[in-house]
Amino acid sequence: MNASNPLAHAPDVTIPLRFMIVGIVSLMTSVVLLVAHPDVLSSYHYNQRVIAITHLFVLGFALSVVTGAMYQLVPVALETRLHSERLARWHFPIHLISVVGMVWMFWIWDMKQVGHFGSGLAVGVGFFVWNLVRTLRQVRGWTVVSFGIASTLFWLVAVILAGLAVAAGKSTYELVGRPDLAPWLVAPLAGLKATADFLSRFEPLAIMHAHAHLGVLGVFLLLIIGIGYKLVPMFLISEIQNPRRAWASLWVVNLGLAASATTILLQHRLKPVAALIVITGLALYGLELAAIVRARRRRALDWGLRGFLLSQVLLAPLALIGLWLARPGMVLDESVGRFENAYGFLALFGVIAFAILGMLYKILPFLVWFVAYGHQVGRAKTPALNDMYSTPVQVAGLGLWVLGLAVGLTSIALAHTPLSRIAALVLTASLLLFFLNAARILSHLVRPRTQPLPTPNQPILSSL
C-alpha cells in the first residue's frame, strides 16, 4: 500500500504563491515610490501620483495577497475543495496585466485606458468570485467565517463596479454619435456615457471616498475580521468566545458600510450615524478578538500574531479619525486634508498592510513548507515553520514598520515633506528585512533542509 498524496486535497500551492509574490513586490514598489514622491503623504492634493500609488498598494499589494491567501485558505478554513484550479490559474495573468496597466495609466492619467485595464481586472475578479462562490456553496450551513468571506466577495464586486463607473465618469465620449462608429460599439459607448452622465450628479470627491470605503472596509477589513475568526483561534489554541457577538460584529459592519457608502456619496448629514454603526461593529469585533486572545491555551504570542493584533488595535484611532471626518458640512481645506491623509495612511499602512505582513509570517512559511516538505513528513526530519526564517530579523522589521507609521503620521500632521521621505525610507528598510526573511523562506523550495529521522532511542519530542 502506498501513502496518499498529502497535497491532493489542496489547490496547487504555486497559485497562491504567485499572487503573494506579486503582492510583496507591489508593496515594495509602493513605498519606493513614496520615497521618490514624499509629497503624496505631506500634501493633501489628490493628483495622479496619489491615485496611482494608492491603486498599486490596494490592487497590486493588498488584493494580490488577499486573493492568493483566499485561494489557499478558504478551502482549508471551510474544509472543502476549491471549485476550479483552472479558473484560478487563468485569473493570475489577467490580474497581473490589469493591475500593471491600471497603475501605469493612472500615473499618466489616461482614464480611458484605466477603464480598459480595469475591465480586465473585473474579468479576473469575476473568475475569482465565481470560483469562491461555488466553493462556498459546497459548505453545509453558514459559519461566521463563511459569512465574512461571502461579505467580502459581495463588496469586492461592488467596489470593482464602482471603480469602473468612476473611470467611465472621468472619460470623454467624442465618438458617440459619429456615423462611422462601428455598430458593435454603439450600445456599450452609450451605456458608458449614460453612466458618466449619472455620476456627474454627485460630487467627484464623494464618489472617490465612497469607492475607497467600499474597498478598504468592505473587502479588506471584513475579510480580516472573517478569516481572523478562524486563524486567530487556530494559532492561539482558543475559540470564539461569544458566537452571537462575532456574528453581530460582521452584520453591523456590513450594515454600517452600506449606510456609510450611501451617505458619503450623497454627502448626507447622517454620515456620522453611519460611521457610528461601523464603529459599533468594529467595537464588537475588538471585544470578541480580545476575548479570544484572553482565552488562549497557547500562552506565548509569536511576533507575526503580535503584529496582526497591533494592527487591529490601530482600528481604534482610525475609527476616531473617521468619525471626525464624517461630520456634516466638512469642507476640504488644509487641516481636513491632513486628517484625510492620516486616515488613509493609517488604514492602508497601519491596519491593512500591518495585518497582512503579520499574517504573511504565518501563511508564507506554511505554503512553502507544504511544497518543500509535505511529502517528507514521516520520512525525514523537517524544519518547524518558525525555523524557516529569522525571528530577530522579523522583530526588527515589524519594529521598523511601527516606527515608519509613527514618523509617517507625524510628517502628515506637520505637512513636512522631508519627514515623509524619512518615513518612507523606514518603511522601505522594514520591507527589506521582510524580503530577507521571505527569501529565506522561499529558499526552502530550491534547497530543502531535511535531516535523517532520529533513531528510536533519540529524543524526538521536538524538531528543534
Next chain:
Amino acid sequence: MTPVPIPGGGVESTPSTPSASPSAFEHSLWEALRQVIDPELGVNIVDLGLVYSVTSDAGVVSVVMTVTTPGCPMEHSLTFGVETSVLATPGVRGVQVQVVHEPPWNPSMMSDEARTLTGIR
C-alpha cells in the same frame, strides 16, 4: 486482543502481527508515529495527543487520529506522515488513517513535556 494504554496521550493499541511480538510491535508503531511532527507546534503527534487509537489486524494497521482544530491546514501532511512512517515499520502490510473530530482535541490530551515545550496549558 486487549487494548493497551499508551503513554503520552495515545488512547489504545491492539496489535496483532505474525512477524513480531505484540509489545515490540506496538512499541515500534508508536515510535513510528512519534516521527511525525506538527511543524506549527514543533512537537510530534503522539505527545500532542492527536493519535486516538492504533489497532492492527494481520499486519494492517488502523490509526484513528485528530487535528488540533477542524480545518487544520496541516491535516493532509500529518495523515501522509502517519501513513509513511507506519508503512516503514517492519511487519506492517498496510495502513488506514481515519481523522475524527469527536472527541475534539484539547490541550489536556498532550503530554506534560509537550505542554512545557509549547507553552500550551
